[in-house]
Amino acid sequence: MxxxxxxxxxxxxxxxxxxxxLKGINLTVSAGEIVTLIGPSGSGKTTTLRCMNFLEAYDEGDILIKGQLLGYSSAGREVKHRDSPALIAEVRRPLAMVFQQFNLWPHMTVLENVCAPLILGKKLPRDEARKKAAAALAQVGMSDKEQARPARLSGGQQQRVGIARALALGPELLLLDEPTSALDPERVEEVQDVIKVLANHGMTMVMVTHEMSFAARISSRVVFMAEGAIIESGAPASLFRQPQTDRLKSFLAPWFKRPLQLDEAEAGYA
Ligand SMILES: Nc1ncnc2c1ncn2[C@@H]1O[C@H](COP(=O)(O)OP(=O)(O)OP(=O)(O)O)[C@@H](O)[C@H]1O
Ligand SMILES: [Mg+2]
Structure with missing residues (x-):
């Protein structure tokens, strides 16, 4: 790695x-890491993710993608001069984003949805785009739905297409904002399984999630945010088992109740 x-x-x-x-976020993500952002609603998780690929323009500090400054012409200046859209697109090329609400185009087929950013954004020839799109759809187990319209798919299937659309871009870092939160409970697992397979294949990810068990299972590092700042971060085992701050302890309290009861029941204490 x-x-x-x-x-x-x-x-x-x-x-x-x-x-x-956002109040002075410091975060470095290296190849092969799976970093999850957790924290209460409004703590700045989505904004952090959106600043990372300049969907939102940050206004203090610097963001570097593979050593290149994102969005602005010079680092560390009070007055920031914004780069051209073409240069911004070039710097953020190693990143792709998966959205909470899938954001698929309803009038296009699944295959066309995955092809569109390749043809319109990356200017690939149609044939090449189709090949890449088909390969990405195979990765998420959606090859048999290439010609379907999104409305005909379950939420879980739509999100798998959303993931394929990001994967087709060949990203080095995948950003995922609550990829399973818009799904019916019975559809959550199929999408988590796809994400797990990507993680096992070494895809680097930053993921916002409210699913603590999933974060615990998949992350190499968990980052806890509150009120626009990073309060704690660390390996899931230490962060979830030994939270250092009262803020994280109280955030985790509701989540700890259920697994604890289950463990006790399994051990025959209940
Ligand atoms: N476009 C916007 N205009 C104004 N305020 C915004 C905008 N986007 C986010 N905010 C505010 O910024 C703060 C952080 O929001 P953000 O969406 O990043 O939180 P979050 O941690 O992702 O929350 P959630 O868990 O509910 O998704 C909130 O107070 C929110 O109201
Ligand atoms: Mg959010």
Whole structure:
């Protein structure tokens, strides 16, 4: 496993209409890592993810993707000069994003949905785009639905197409914002299984999730955010078993209740 950082956030801040929602985020993600962002609603997880690929323009600090400054022409300056959209697209090329609400185009087939960013964004010839799209759909087990419209698919299947659309871009880092939160409970596992397979194949990921057991199972590192700051981060075993701050302890309290009862029941104590 290489340890070259794919992305580095250095003191990244972001304000919306005068309200500072990210307050100096420092985060480095290297090849092969699976980093999950957890934390209460409104703590800045989505904003962090969106700043990482400049869907949202950060306004303090620096973000480097494979050593290149993202979004601005010079690092560490008070007044930031925004790069051209073409240059921003070039710098963020190693990244692809999977959205909570899938964001598939309803009038296109599954295959066309996965091809579109390759043809429109990457300017690939149609044949090459189709090949890459078909390979990505095979990776998520959706080859038999290439010609279906998204409305005919279950939520879980739509999200697998959403993941294929990101994979087809050949990313070095996949960003996933609560990829299973819009799904019916019985569809969650099929999408988690796809993500697990990608993780086992060495795909580097940053994922926002409210599913603590999934975060515990899949992550190499868990990052806990509250009120726009990183409060704690570490390997899942230590972070979940030995939270250091009251903030994380109280965040985890509701989640600890259920598995604990189950463990006790299994051990015959219940
Ligand atoms: N486009 C926006 N305009 C104004 N405020 C915003 C915008 N996007 C996010 N915010 C605010 O920034 C803060 C952080 O939001 P963010 O969506 O990053 O939280 P989150 O941790 O992803 O929450 P959740 O778990 O509910 O998804 C919140 O107070 C939110 O209201
Ligand atoms: Mg969010």
């Amino acid at each position: 290489s340890h070259e950082p794919i992305i580095e956030l250095r003191n990244v801040g972001k304000s919306f209409a005068g309200s500072r929602v």
